[in-house]
Amino acid sequence: MTSALTRLADWSAGTPRRLWLISFALFFTLTGSWAAASPIGSSPDEHAHFIRAAAVARGQIGGTEVMVPHTVAGIEGHFAETGVQLPEWYRNLPGVHECYSWKQRQPASCAPSLGNSEKTAQATTAAGRYHPGYYLVTGWPSLLVDGPKGLYLMRFMSALLCSALLASAVVTAAEWRRRSLAMLGVFVAATPMTLYMSGMVNPSGGEIAAGILVWTALLSIVLSPDPVLLNRRLARLGIGGLVLINIRPLGLIWFGGAVVFCLLLTQRRGLLGQVLRRKALWLWTALLGLATAGALLWAAKHPDNSKIDIPDSLTTGVAAKRTLGNTEVYIKQMLGFFGWLDTPAPAFMYLVWMAVLATVVVLALVHGRARDVVALLGMLVAVVMVPVVAQASQAERIGMVWQGRYLLPFAVGLPLMAVAVCATRAPDHGLPWRRLVGLSVVALVLADVAAFYWTLRRFAVGTAGSWVATSAHWAPPGGWVVWTCLYAAAACAVVLPALLPDRRDDAPRFPDLASPRTGRHSRVPEPA
16 A cells, blocks of 8 residues: 555656646635635635625726724724725625625525526725736636625635645655755644645635645745756745735745745755856846735735734734734634634644644754754744734724734744754654654644544534534535545645655656766756
């Protein structure tokens, strides 16, 4: 059985293009399963993103500012939203989830119909200030198909984008000599919450997937340098950076943080000079600079004019204390907290993910050099303190609105840094590294599938319903059995490349990149 799995893994990673295509297909199956198996509007603020995407696809990049009364986290106020002209049924999206959200015992079968009126009317969206790039990618299916089918297609477009970014991260990790460890980092970073948000119409999914690619490419450049691979790694870094920076203003901060922490790990003399001499670096730097200027200009021209009645008791100090006290909640939200943050994953998932993460971090601290330890400890502090600083500085203006997924594009750097340090600093012998990776990926697969089924069951029968949703009150298109089986199969298959034996220093990175006569690497093009 083990040898058969190894042969299958070896075949799947035989060439970079094959590995990318297979990883892309498997990640799309995972993210697409979340897209298909989640009720419309069941993720945070998805109705606003649906409306924004449909409007951008119709050329409505901006719109009329409309002050809409809302109550968020117990705080009342008038929120500045953007009014756009869409088919009238889009106006029903904001209320489609309200009968079951925050009511875990209630299945999604109570959701009302969206209707089918094509009469044009004004709909409002709280996402009107966001950069239109992501919505151009996801919104165009709404021009082809009306109603829920079009909304599901919009989700699948988001899943395609995120799957391409995650597949590129896997290919980058596979270039390492100790590729099993490097790929383990990608799979730990791709938490169930990452896959869930990737299947929703929400810029968080693309932001997190881009963060994984940025960190993987940066760590490869500084810890596993290779002149032959440098240009393609810079290309992946540039693509991930463009997505990260253009999705939300916070993306620029996450990108800068990744660069700083990765530079802390650089210990090879002359490496920075080699990178700086590459024309590709300056080309991508120029593109990222233009993207940064455009994102900052967009944010400056689209301020938030909401008027929120913040209570006098919510001071900076109180907000900081509350945020620090919510650290455990934010960590759980980064791992998997579904629906409108009302559907936690089973405890088993949190235990497994935290155990694997803690193991690789501790091993990295043991085997890392002084600068590695400083960088890892700095990341641990940042994961805890960035939400405290961010929310405390804004609480008196917008209230307590922080969610764990906001930090995830940056926090994915912790497991990726840890496995990168282990892959480059730890000796090959001593610990049974192959066995450790194998046990870790098996545990992650079980935890991931458990989180998917647990969430699907909540929507199908509610938390008080049957453990096996044989008489589901609500069922996704195709039925819950189909999507559960597809998800389980893809979750098992996507981690197979991590079971590959580590390549030797003198072995080609991929079999088809070496000349049969000279053994030198050829310049076969590879997907970014």
